[in-house]
Amino acid sequence: MKILLIIPSYNEEENILKVYKEIQKSKQDIDYVFINDGSTDNSLKIFKENNLNYINLIHNLGIGGAVQTGYKYALENNYDIAIQFDGDGQHDINYVETICKPIIDGEADFVIGSRYLDDTTSGFKSTFMRRLGKNIISVMIKWFWKQKITDPTSGFRAGNKEVIKNFAKEYPSDYPEPESTVTLLKLGYKVTERPVNMKEREAGESFANAWTSCLYMLKVSLAIIVDSIFRRNGGKK
């Protein structure tokens, strides 16, 4: 099984090598590709000097466009599983195996690493407002698709070949996680969750203030509702 870690990275010069070392430490046989999303810091230099495997986007695209580039790379190079992995040190490499297992066993097409599935796995649960937002999205997905997704905004996710093919073709550009999950549900793929640990960001800054959070909720809700209502039975895979 060829497994690829897609690591979108925007101005993460302090975290690149940390993430890389963690990947090297892990016993699993996995490939990785960094997507340098037009970073304005020294990221590109670090990628070059350390001879890492990276794709340098010629212009900043935002998280959705960057991750999609990774899926395109996975499709071109014939990977069986692609895993989205954050470049900021939030995700724990030890759980790659956990979220790959349902795919390898053929139990699911797409696995979301969840912070909320059980109370013990993850110490870091994010702020109250973020949890509220995530709960609203969960309820909406549950209501439209009768499936409980406890952590719809999680960026730690794994998909099989079919999912790679779909995401390479079509992937939302901003705040893509919940929307892309709904798209998969709509297309009839099996989506499941596994508990994972997430750490608090070690370096770099997260993007989140009151205004962007509000905008986030609006955009995501609208995307989910439109996706769910208008194209409900649209095209089974």
Place this chain on the structure above:
Amino acid sequence: MPLTLRLALIAITLIYILLILRSIRRKKMNVSFSIFWIIAGIILIIFAIVPNMVEAVSKMLGFEAPSNMLFVLTIFIAFYLIFNLTTIMSQENKKNILLIQEVSLLKKKVEELEEKINEKKQEEK
């Protein structure tokens, strides 16, 4: 409408249509986009030539003043135009993203191939 105002309106509109035609010739605007603007110009000229028509139509539709009808019409058309532009912009944006992604992927491939070629050359030496 006084004659001077009508003549001024006609003159300005003619200049405006000429400008559009010039921008088509200089390839600054698509022919399909320009059609809209040319039609708008022609309508303006018709209004200037027969202002009674505007008055009659606005009365028929129940507007209190012909200018009101013109304002409402302009706003509707402006809305429609802006809506159209946002749609076009979204599509262009999508194409842009696709281009950036594909070019970046290709660049990576080219660099890898270059490296391979260089390695081979060194081996031969």
